[in-house]
Structures are given as C-alpha cells and as structure tokens.
Amino acid sequence: MKPRSTPWRGCALLLALCTVARAQATKPTGPERWEKDIAAFEAIDRKNPSPKQGILFVGSSSIRLWKTADAFAGLPVINRGFGGSYISESVHFANRIVLPYEPKTIVFYAGENDVNAGKTPHRVAEDFKEFAGLVHQSLPQTHIVFISLKPSPSRFGKIEQFRLTNRLIREFVATDSRLSFVDVEPAMLGAGGLPREELFVADKLHLNEAGYAIWNRMISEKLAELGWKAR
Numbered sequence: 001m002k003p004r005s006t007p008w009r010g011c012a013l014l015l016a017l018c019t020v021a022r023a024q025a026t027k028p029t030g031p032e033r034w035e036k037d038i039a040a041f042e043a044i045d046r047k048n049p050s051p052k053q054g055i056l057f058v059g060s061s062s063i064r065l066w067k068t069a070d071a072f073a074g075l076p077v078i079n080r081g082f083g084g085s086y087i088s089e090s091v092h093f094a095n096r097i098v099l100p101y102e103p104k105t106i107v108f109y110a111g112e113n114d115v116n117a118g119k120t121p122h123r124v125a126e127d128f129k130e131f132a133g134l135v136h137q138s139l140p141q142t143h144i145v146f147i148s149l150k151p152s153p154s155r156f157g158k159i160e161q162f163r164l165t166n167r168l169i170r171e172f173v174a175t176d177s178r179l180s181f182v183d184v185e186p187a188m189l190g191a192g193g194l195p196r197e198e199l200f201v202a203d204k205l206h207l208n209e210a211g212y213a214i215w216n217r218m219i220s221e222k223l224a225e226l227g228w229k230a231r
Contacts, residue, residue, distance in 0.1 A: 031092040037082040038093050045100070051076045055228065056103035059110035060085045062150070065206055071216040074230030075223070078103070086114045087127040091134060099138050105226055106135065107219060109147040111169075115161050125168035132172075132179060145180045145222055146173060147215070151188050153195040153204035182222055187214050 044050075054076030057068050063081025080097045082089075087110045090098070098106070108131070114124045128146065135142055146169055149162040166183070173179040188211070190196040197204065199211035207215070 031089045034082050034085060034089060034093070038096055041080055041082075041097050050078045050101055052102045053104045054078055054101065055105045055107065055223065056098065056101055057081060057107045057109075058090055058098060059087075059108050060113055062109050062112075062207060063107075066212060066215070071212065072220070072223070072230075075228055081109075084113045085110060086117070086119070087111055087124060087131055088114075091127065091131045094131065094134050098135065102139060103142055105223065105228070106142060106144045107147065108144055111165055112149045112152065112155065112162065115149070115158055115165060116155055121161055121165035121168055124165045125172060128169050129172055132176070136178065141178070143178050143180065143226055145182055145219070145226075147219070148181065148183045148185055150207075151185050151195045153197050153200060155205065156195055180222060180226075182218050184215060184218060187218070 055072070056078045057063050057066065058080045060081060061084055063079065064083065066079065066081065068077045068079045078101055082093075082097075090108070090110060108128075111124045111128070114127070115121065119127075132144055135144060148166045148170075151159055151162070155162075163185075166181075166185070170181045170183075173181040188196055188199055199207060199214065201208045
C-alpha cells in the first residue's frame with residue numbers, strides 16, 4: 001500500500017511554494033538590485049577616500065573582475081565595476097560612484113548584458129549618450145573611453161546586435177573630442193572570424209588573464225595618448 005499523505009505535509013509544501021514565490025516577487029529587478037554593491041563602495045571610500053582627478057574604471061562584471069590596480073600600476077586607478085549591470089544602472093548610480101571622484105578619465109565597459117537582456121542596440125547607444133551627458137554636465141573636461149562590446153563565445157549568436165551597438169556608439173563618440181572608442185573585437189577574433197576561446201574562462205563569457213592582457217595593452221596605449229604616465 002502507498003503511504004497516505006498527511007495534511008501537514010501538504011501544508012508544508014504549500015508554505016514552501018508560497019515562500020519561494022514571495023521571494024521571487026520581491027527580488028529587486030531595477031537598479032536597486034545593486035544597492036549592497038554601491039553601499040560597499042561608499043563604505044570603502046569613507047574608510048580610505050579614493051583619489052580625485054584619477055582614472056575611473058566603471059561598468060559591468062568585465063570591469064569588476066579586471067585587476068586594474070595591477071594592470072595599471074603607478075596610475076591613480078579606481079575600479080567601480082558592479083555585477084552584470086546595464087549602462088542605465090551606471091547612469092542611475094553616477095552621483096554615488098562616478099561624479100564624487102571627479103575623474104580626469106573614465107574607462108567604461110557595459111552594454112553586453114543590456115543587449116543580452118533584450119534591449120535594442122539603439123536603446124543601449126542612447127543609454128551611453130545619457131551617461132556621457134550626465135558626466136559632462138558636472139565634469140565637462142572628463143575624457144570617457146568606451147570599450148567596444150566584446151565577442152564573447154557564449155553570446156556570439158548576438159554578435160550582429162553587438163556590432164550595431166558598437167557602430168552606433170562609435171558614431172556618437174566621433175562627435176565629441178572628449179570621447180574615445182577602443183575596438184577590442186578584431187584582436188579577440190581568430191580563424192574564420194570566430195571568438196578566440198583561449199581568451200575566456202570556462203563560462204565563455206568573462207575574460208581570463210590572456211584576454212585581459214589584450215585589454216591591458218590597448219587601454220594602456222589609449223591612456224598614454226591621453227597623457228597618463230606611470231609614476
């Protein structure tokens with residue numbers, strides 16, 4: 001005979017399902033999902049204030065995982081990359097993790113998550129325009145370097161959307177001498193125009209040391225063009 005289910009077991013299961021549903025319903029989906037990360041940056045700055053007029057790296061996880069202090073030793077570097085963020089979220093938190101540092105140069109990478117989440121290339125380009133406009137409204141002399149959306153193997157099915165996004169942002173960058181565009185895609189493609197998988201970690205999305213070595217070289221060259229020299 002099959003054991004009969006008892007009422008309390010059914011109630012326990014229903015309670016568990018309701019708890020999961022409630023947690024999913026209350027989980028933040030907007031910029032507030034990064035509140036703990038932003039608050040952590042602010043706590044760091046209260047304890048050890050970051051230098052002003054330096055080089056601010058900001059954007060999504062490709063920035064967060066970048067060992068910028070080591071890669072650009074001798075330069076006043078601040079890293080404020082957070083999670084799988086969108087460009088619009090860097091706009092949202094700019095008053096807290098961008099403008100207070102009064103950076104002389106900003107190195108920016110985001111947009112890949114945006115397209116992957118369903119945002120159109122035109123929307124992503126408009127979000128970057130908003131970010132640049134917000135920065136220059138308060139810091140008119142700050143130079144912003146935009147790193148092109150990279151050809152990640154795990155998202156290569158969206159490469160044409162990435163390329164359109166890059167083209168739209170490159171066209172915008174060309175209208176303002178305070179903006180630069182660093183195109184990392186050619187250096188990250190191999191035979192047959194496919195992504196060089198040896199540049200990525202196991203998830204085929206984030207860069208490994210070899211991948212960051214390419215970015216280090218290209219950004220170092222751009223920073224040198226902008227007058228930055230290691231002390």
